[in-house]
Amino acid sequence: MSEDFVLELEHIRKEYPGVVALKDVTLQLRRGEILGLIGENGAGKSTLIKCCSGAVIPTSGKIKINGKEFDRMTPQLAAENGIAIIYQEFNNVKELSAAENMFLGRPIRKGITIDRKAMEAEAAKAFEQLRIKINPRELVKNLSVGYQQMIEIAKAVQQNAQVLIMDEPSAPLTNNEVESMFAVVELLRKKGVSIIYISHRLEEIFRLSDRIEVIRDGEYVDTLITPEATVDQLIRMMVGREMTQKFPPRPCCVDESKVVLELRDVCGNGDKNMSFKIHAGEVLGLGGLVGAGRTELAQVIFGAKPKDSGQILLNGKEINPKSPREAIDLGIAMLPEDRKRHGALLGVSIKNNINMPIYKRISKASVIDLGTEKGNAEKFRKEIQIKCPTINQQVKNLSGGNQQKVILGKWLAADSQLIIFDEPTRGIDVGAKYEIYKLINDLVAQGRAVLMISSEMEELIGMSDRIIVLAERQMTGELQKDQFDADTIMTLASAIVDQKEVS
Ligand SMILES: Nc1ncnc2c1ncn2[C@@H]1O[C@H](COP(=O)(O)OP(=O)(O)O)[C@@H](O)[C@H]1O
Ligand SMILES: [Mg+2]
Incomplete structure (x- = not known):
């Protein structure tokens, strides 16, 4: 007897110009189960599940819902057949109320007028079922991301979805919001809804799922029963190699005779008395707790915030960058923590992003040298292996790891001497992390200097040549490689600073 599958994807292939996003991928969702879908950034998870809703039309392959075959899915067909998807970027209308959003595109009508009361009552019913407290009349713009997501889930419930697909639902949420979301997911499971849960956070997958499907580089790898799987095994399947080594080896390249950056008693942006040097070929780690003043320090060096006193x-040569623009021209680059907001221009091409800091240099009489522009972009695309069909692709269509690479390519093109990384691997999965670490190694091997802010102890210790710790906007310690130790760093990070000692 064949098993009871509510949703089946068979031999799905999706080609984009220059890129095969999916090759022969299969997925089977059993009735009532939670299937975890994992894979590195760019593996094809989002593309695969978009095939279920008709948001993406596969090049070939079949989709079956309750055994019924569809060779072409449309959003309407998907909804009619009980499939609901919560996308990574959910598309709600901020100016409308919670209830209006739930009935977006399919309002309840009384005659020819829209029946607001009925919609509000229905919304209230769905919220109650999920035990979430939202006023149906509240405008979505006044609700937190967590609640906005709940509205999307409630919409699926209201539509009696049999299958709920959630694409990285925890990514934009705070810890508390994640817990509430889990509670709702559990509740839906009890109601018999079948769920595909995408995440790159393995602990969530272990907690929620019954089975786990792994895809890698657009290909199906395997499906495991959750209690039988181990973290190491899953990581190996996701990245396709042994991960005994978290940090790529780096031959020592620190050139003590060449100081790239020196701070002498720098105060500014709330930070006090910062004094240290970074040498060519060195990764200086900047440790400390949130609020210790690390990003603030980076902003001063990068010219984003003014310096009150001291010398950089x-x-x-003493420099006084008054703006990031000036800092970039001087040879300083920064990869900010919040890439989406500050790092790359998402709506423009890879080529434009990479050339952004140097358009002045590659233009004559305001005319851009198109050959150089293209050459530059192609060069860095190859050098740092940005996975994309063409350099004309918009950055927003790239995975997080690849967006990070584009930003890096931009700074490499600008020939930066000092590169500041603020939490370089936050929100990036294991395999992509390794890639970023390799890039950092390449940078220092070329004689550049790196200042790396990191809250991940392992990363700080694994990647730094030297570590400086801040607490309460001051330096509390400097550690050489043989002194690296998590406890020591934590103690320094939570130190109450004695004014006399540091000045
Ligand atoms: N609209 C698109 N045009 C071109 N390439 C795309 C598009 N959407 C996704 N891709 C490519 O398909 C691959 C898979 O992407 P995606 O499904 O978003 O991965 P994941 O969700 O696993 O991070 C990536 O290489 C990505 O760059
Ligand atoms: Mg995705």
């Missing part, structure tokens, strides 16, 4: 020297 780049290659032995």
